[in-house]
Amino acid sequence: MMTFTVAIIGRPNVGKSTLFNRLVGKKLALVDDQPGVTRDRREGQARLGDLDFTVIDTAGLEEADPASLAGRMRAQTEEALASADAIVFVVDARAGITPHDRQFADLVRRAAKPVILLANKAESRAGILQTYEAFGLGLGDPIPFSAEHGEGLSELYDALREALPEQTRLPDPEEEGAEAEPADDADRPLRVAIVGRPNAGKSTLINRMLGEERLLTGPEAGITRDSIGLDWEWRGRKVKLFDTAGMRRRSKVEEKLEKLAVSDGLRAVKFAEVVVLLLDATIPFEKQDLAIQNLIEKEGRALVIAVNKWDLVAGDPGRLKRLTDDSERLLSQVKGARIVPVSALTGDGVDRLMEACFAAAEVWSRRISTARLNKWLSRVLEGHPPPAVSGRRIKIRYMTQVKARPPHFALFGNQLDSLPESYTRYLINGLREQFDLPGTPIRLSMRTSDNPYDKE
Template sequence: MTFTLAIVGRPNVGKSTLFNRLVGKKLALVDDRPGVTRDRREGEAHLGDLAFRIVDTAGLEEADAASLEGRMRAQTETAIGDADAILFIIDARVGLTPTDRAFAALVRRAAKPTILVANKSEGRGGEAGTLEAFALGLGTPIPLSAEHGEGLSDLYDAICDALPEHTRPEVPEADDAEDAAEDASAPKRPIKVAVLGRPNAGKSTLINRLMGEDRLLTGPEAGITRDSIAVEVNFRGTRLEVFDTAGLRRRARIEDKLEKLSAADALRAMKFAEVVVVLIDATHPFEEQDLRIADLVAREGRAVVIGYNKSDLVARGGLATRLREEADRLLPQVKGVPIVPLSGLTGHGLDKLVEAISQAHKVWNKRVATNPLNRFLQQVVDNHPPPAVSGRRVKLRYITQPKARPPSFVLFCSRAEAVPESYIRYITNALRETFDLPGVPIRLTLRQKDNPYAE
């Protein structure tokens, strides 16, 4: 039976380091400065034969509820309420602080099984802090080093003691096999969607509206999101796994190390996504950085949907026509890309956005049989034969699609290096129009067969 653990504690005690250790990947951003984590991040953790869900949270701080720190604390308190047990972490090298004592009282009021972890206890430097932790009244502290992986066996025993009903092995019954068979025929896995855009474009607000709850931290401040947070969304029967990402600025403007880490995390989320929603601020549409992001997504081979956010703040007359003309002119590499006017704040246009994501995913996975492709090639050549180069004609022999995701085609011809780039673009655009492939990058590779009589 699965269960959920929430990692809580004051800033900079090593919560994200322990989270990364338990999930086995460097998912959460880690830095020496306090307050790196802001949103709560969930992951599938493994410790011995235990498999459970773990939640990394922002450091607990005393702050006004309306401030950014206050909103971060509210996210942590939500994680505590949803968890089956709590991992309360202190820094064994620093020892107990007044903040630790204050938040230990908060954890006690939650009335959840609590495991006290004295992190950074490697060597002799953490012995005094570990002994001091008894004063919190949360039980026996577990000496641990999340950085070096020491003390994990003691943590395993503590989890089993705290949650015996969840960690006791269960014997599967005969009916369970039938349930497993039914699960195999359950709905398909969710579409992986990354939401990218400039800072303060409204990415977190949009995802919160899709979920119907304040799952992600939002506010008027730019650059609130740092980690790429994955959340499950079921919007009217369409299942999505949506990645909220940090805002991407021009590389030349990024000087802070933490912002560099956040940008790298956002780009990693894009590479694992299937559809990318490029969110544009309608009050400053199609700026150079928006086009750079869309081009980056296209070069990575992901399906693109443009979300025209905050559209309730601009005039609506002829909006769809203007957006279509602008997008086709500025983004010819993904011609016909879906553009959805929406408002993450009011929820306007969300149904059309999810429909566009689902349709883009289908196009991204589309395959075309070889026979229709070669009839298409014959018609293309009849309409516009390839130009002769150095007095010699280029022969286009046949075309096939070896793979999708994105649609990728191989064109066999003579003298592949001599085919002009303009003619390759002509064939690519004809493929897009003939086989209805809007908004996805098309890969067209020219291949030349060896001449058996060359020698």
Template sequence: MSFTIAIIGRPNVGKSTLFNRLVGQKLALVDDMPGVTRDRREGEARLHDLSFTIIDTAGLDEGPKGSLTARMQEQTETAIALADALFFVIDARIGLTPADRAFADFARRADKPVLLLANKSEGKHGELGAMESYALGLGDPIQISAEHGEGMGELYDAVSKLVPPTEDEDDEREETDEERAARPIRVAIVGRPNAGKSTLINHLLGEERLLTSPEAGTTRDSIAVEIEHKGRSFRVFDTAGLRRRSRIEEKLEKLSVADALRAVRFAEVVVLMMDSQNRFEEQDLRIADLIEREGRALVIAVNKWDLMDAQPGQISALRRDADHWLPQVAGVPIVAVSGLMGEGIDRLMQAIVEAYAVWNRRVPTAALNRWFEGAIANNPPPAVSGRRLKLNYITQTKARPPSFVLFCSRADAIPQSYLRYLTNSMRETFELPGTPVRITLREKANPFAHKRKRPN
């Protein structure tokens, strides 16, 4: 019997949009008006290589017995009874509402695994709303955007722990460190057309598994292959070349590009391939920025190195160019390779493993506090309009990528330049080269705000 997940939450938080994305087609009606969904709707969902039954439900709401609202609620309760697990969805842009808190208790009483999904998390306001959802007591929120497809990689990681494997195994047994290390690292190979992505993967496989051609655009679908390299497993996705949007005219290429972007979102490490003779062009920088915004670990592979004239200092020049053009991922690993000749392959695979480890890194709280105090002492935050900005403390909320919440006063007044200073200092202190580092500002609640001022 298929594993079943029910999507629940108050009206208009994006449940049907998420349902449509998981089933891969627009089966459920979607509108800005709350309450469009009334009956529960089932579909066969696919999240990367996971398959399960998904149930879209009406928004949880209360109504008189026998009313339409009450019958919609009964349909939702039936869906919860049929489900093996629940997706509890909130609107991160709005933040927590009293209805969210009430229905969180409803979800807990179901006595089933619950994944808390903070939908509409794109942008600054979404980040803050997602942080508020910790108050529901349903565990770490998974920040997603069902409309734009963001956060699907994190959702995949969480669902993969719930959906039982195809083989008969003990589902209750927790994954050991050895099993986690043996799990394939998901790697997407991306770049401009004709950068040599398929040639590189063929060399890793030792066979002509993927079509290659001097003509750009040979690869259309995102093809996944399993690779073993020095005892470590990798699941590598070859993708279509990414050109500037203005140059994409054919519908088929648009679909191919969408598939490539989907592979980036499901990946853990993304290898950006550049042509050694045309490196760090505008489109390369755009792709690198997309990878950083998606929160994936990044490795740069400069391909066709065998065509370069051997000169001293070329690798050092690559390092300087990378730090100059991509300051948002300072220290990103960069490797010179030749997919055709097999040069630099071992260094590239080692860089992928190391980037994956950095992407998963958690900083010890004591060390984080010591760094934070020193960073503020060495460079205090600037005063704004004559008022001092107070930074209270910082904590790491999650890894993959390393993400932190900084509690402070007047979050909107802290300059971006000071956040860049903290980010770069953190990279250097805790050895976080190349991986995206997220710092979200959150104002600390004023304990005296509720008290009235005394009359004069």
């Protein structure tokens, strides 16, 4: 993997230094609510997943006399633009797009470098909806982000891989010394995190997959402390497996070391593409299992459910059907997630589990054309139009997919902020069924027309 440089650009006080600190893992940059705290270019060594790169924090771009302090700060920023391989352009989702944002978006565009648009401070549902105003900058799909809370890091990781395919290509040990060719997605390892309650058998299962006692196991719960990434190959396809510490209820997490271990497990979920939720066949779907599933859905990861210790319950012929019914009822946000019985002790079911993981990754990455979406939507609206709210008709005009991984759709129309949640669920379930999207979270955002003459 080649080294590369990323410049963080944006107007003052949008959160550039907070993002810089998060990427370098240290508070190297001063952060304050007062705009203009950063005055110089500041470089640091950043790490994001398996990517190591140089990141440059810059002063907020401002119009000023070149001889003034603000003018010299702007010159430093322009130098950073010139030296970077890619640009992360940060806007404030809560404040919306300002004339300064538009002005400096032009500057960024003229730099002719790959640009990743981050809509920072999008922690709340309202912040995520305001993110879509950033589409108007013409810099591609904005990523809803929170530098303060670390939300959206995995989307930033994916965007960097897409923006700089050559520099972020994973090294192949067999090609050392040879000139690297651009990698396509088939060469990238599938990132699979295995999560679950303590003592569900995660480490035992991974040892069975690898064919060696690579991870320490035992009857005591909580032996695994850190999230360990392991390279593996299944049927000629590369996989990076993450074993994680067992996640238990917050009230039970007392020791400082265990708190760190659980947060490391959460980080593994953020950087995974597919998450295997490992249940214990003798006590499935406990409260903590559902809490872990909610985290997986919130992070937007593809889900596969593995039910371990199946050899202990194999004599109960109706158990798998009951588990499937329970899953549909309890995990409605990821309806259709595959359930795979496994035995970590014997290795039974491992091949079926990996087939399910690759199938889930394909669904998670799926893109649907706007033409197909709107052909389906017109049939839906004809058969079941949205209800009127307070006597006002809600009009849905069209739909498009704004991103994949997970599938994220945007509805365009009038008064969509009044669309009942039940109708939103109806549309999501329809998308899942019509376009075969089982076991993956589906995002649906509303974009209401700003046309003052469009009141019909």
